[in-house]
Amino acid sequence: MLCASLAATPAVAGVEEALTDHILPGYAGFTEEAQALADAAQQDCTAPALRDPWNAAFDAWTEIGDVRMGPSETGALSVAFWPDTRGFTPKTLARMISGEEEAGRDPQAFAEVSIAARGLFALERMLYDEDLSGYEAGSYACTLVQTITADLAAQAGALESGWREGFADVLRSAGEEGNTTYLSEDEALRALYTQILSSLEFTADTRLGRPLGTFERPRPARAEAWRSGRSLRNVVMDAAAAAALAHALADWELPETEAAMARLREVADRVTDPAFQDIDDPSARLRVEIVQQHIRALADAIELEIGLPLGLTPGFNSQDGD
Structure with missing residues (x-):
């Protein structure tokens, strides 16, 4: 009887609290830190200058990065492409830099490049890898970092919007008529x-x-x-x-x-x-x-x-x- 009672009563409150106390604030925090990182990159794109704001953005991501449902089920992949079992990230970044590919200068076009060159782990390579992090201000690599951070901020905003303006209501309306995702x-x-x-x-x-x-x-x-x-x-x-x-x-x-x-x-x-x-x-x-x-x-x-x-x-x- 106790199990039946518990199963019948806390579901709505639990879902609502998960959204309002954890998931939605988590995405808002990630959006804020990702935008702060992008703004910092516009001021100074060099690796030493961006490590602290990058770590702050990564910290914010850990709050909600493992919630892989709704818009995050696929959207999280280009934010945090790991594990990279075949080493696509360094290969893609090296190719873009050596060829000075135009997509690396355009945040909108960059949204269409391989996920291996996007997100937190691509930035980790650019900011910490010995072979990549020595770039100078004004270089193509500098511009690429600015583009990756701008793209990351856009992704963060899109994920937050997808949750706040869409999928949160799917969870809240579970069991209601018309909700084909959660029937109860x-x-x-x-x-x-x-x-x-x-x-x-x-x-x-x-x-x-x-x-x-x-x-x-x-x-x-x-x-x-x-x-x-x-x-x-x-x-x-x-x-x-x-x-x-x-x-x-x-x-x-x-x-x-x-x-x-x-x-x-x-x-x-x-x-x-x-x-x-x-x-x-x-x-x-x-x-x-x-x-x-x-x-x-x-x-x-x-x-x-x-x-x-x-x-x-x-x-x-x-x-x-x-």
Whole structure:
């Protein structure tokens, strides 16, 4: 009876709170920081000048970057094209720079180029890669960076608008006549719950699993955003965002989730290299593996405190793969 009661009552409140307390403010924050980055690039396009505003934009993205539904299901790909398993980003950027392609000077035309040359990870290459970041003001590479940042700001605005003016109402109207996306309130709640667990799974299996590789063959160069030293920062911030969305969905206390997040922060503080470039050392590797275990423990706590009482199981998510 308790499970039936919980499943029947909190769905509408949970969806609304997820939107108003987490998702919509998250996209507004990302839009603000992406625009600040674009404005900064117009003032000074050089790599040292843009690293701080780029990191601020990336921080804002972690708040909502793993919510892959509605306009974000495909729209997020050109904001954060990672993992780039075939190395398309450096190849595309190098080709554009060597050929001084006209699209690199036109933010509107740039929206049609490969996603490998767009977004946060293309900018990371331009701002931190030894082979790309030494460009000077007035160069084609400088103009390209200005174009990428302008394009990123446009993408951020489009995503925010797509949520605020469209998809938010699709979630809010779940179960109402005419809503063919979510035929019941529970479907909308389950879709959001899926985002939480999919985010944590992606962090454990990809953000951490890719650089860990195997004990015999660690792959530190496969870490997310390692050139900028953000690998561990992204892990913790993305996990915190998943936990925050869990709190927004629930109208009750989540002590196990809070404790799991606190333990995750504690073990993350023990990692010796935030870029995971030392994981060929067994002791350093163990510290990262412990972080991975605590990401999974956080997911278990959320399943226990939200999924179990609501009778929810996660559905398909765009980050699940084929």
